């Protein structure tokens with residue numbers, strides 16, 4: 001394993017912190033720590049980088065414990081949201097600095113800086129100063145500076161959150177390219193679920209200082225491990241239901257139940273698993289009334305008020321909703337639901 005985190009715990013004086021953190025990351029993986037503000041992502045990342053001393057637990061990189069080492073002795077490098085470039089130094093000097101300290105010969109430094117700038121698409125920017133660069137360019141320089149140090153694990157703390165949406169998208173793609181070219185292991189912190197879903201090999205979803213789920217993006221989306229993950233990732237409907245052996249009941253609808261759950265549950269239903277039709281009576285149909293139809297490119301988001309269950313949202317193709325309008329009665333079918341114990345709703 002490239003990076004192993006074992007039973008990491010850190011409690012601040014305020015009582016906040018993280019506990020029971022166990023993570024195994026393979027070489028070349030890009031893993032994101034995802035969760036809302038205050039859930040403990042930065043605490044985990046800083047512990048890996050050595051900027052923060054955990055109360056207990058161990059961190060191993062390439063099989064060696066690094067827990068006793070200061071940040072500069074660890075085989076890690078951190079990219080911060082705020083870039084942290086030296087404003088009085090040119091791009092070249094910002095990049096060369098760490099290598100000069102390591103006493104690398106001048107010619108080698110030049111070659112390494114050239115290569116790093118090429119990787120972040122900033123060849124020719126050597127003589128510029130940080131103030132002459134855009135936010136995205138400054139972040140690319142910061143990234144190049146970290147890459148130059150050839151860390152075993154690159155740590156990225158919300159590196160793109162200061163950038164506008166378009167640039168953020170571009171930077172994600174560039175980071176993915178860099179990962180493919182270098183095969184570098186990366187741990188990326190974000191509170192943006194879209195960023196995590198589009199970037200990661202695996203996502204670690206955190207909540208209140210604990211890990212809720214570690215899985216590939218598709219699995220996190222299709223099979224959330226808890227109601228919290230279900231509510232945090234993607235759009236989701238929540239309906240009251242009852243779980244029995246082999247089935248989940250939502251009113252008169254019966255859906256397969258693949259979990260060992262019984263009794264009252266909260267059923268989570270993705271909008272793409274809701275179908276609308278003109279037929280409003282039937283065994284597998286819940287009656288409802290359309291509240292709103294919103295066309296978004298090739299599909300439409302339709303909001304329906306169900307007689308017994310309140311609001312449900314459905315993603316439909318544009319063709320299906322062509323003749324639908326607000327106030328119209330519709331039949332609602334659900335093809336798939338995941339049940340969660342009702343108590344989990346309190347933990348969100």
Ligand SMILES: Nc1ncnc2c1ncn2[C@@H]1O[C@H](COP(=O)(O)OP(=O)(O)OP(=O)(O)O)[C@@H](O)[C@H]1O
Pocket residue numbers: 012013014016017035036037038039040041042043044191
């Ligand atoms: N130095 C500190 N002293 C006391 N409490 C702290 C300290 N640093 C963090 N905390 C608290 O610990 C919890 C976890 O913080 P952390 O910064 O790890 O969360 P985060 O998920 O990275 O949040 P954000 O996305 O806002 O950076 C929060 O409740 C925070 O207020």
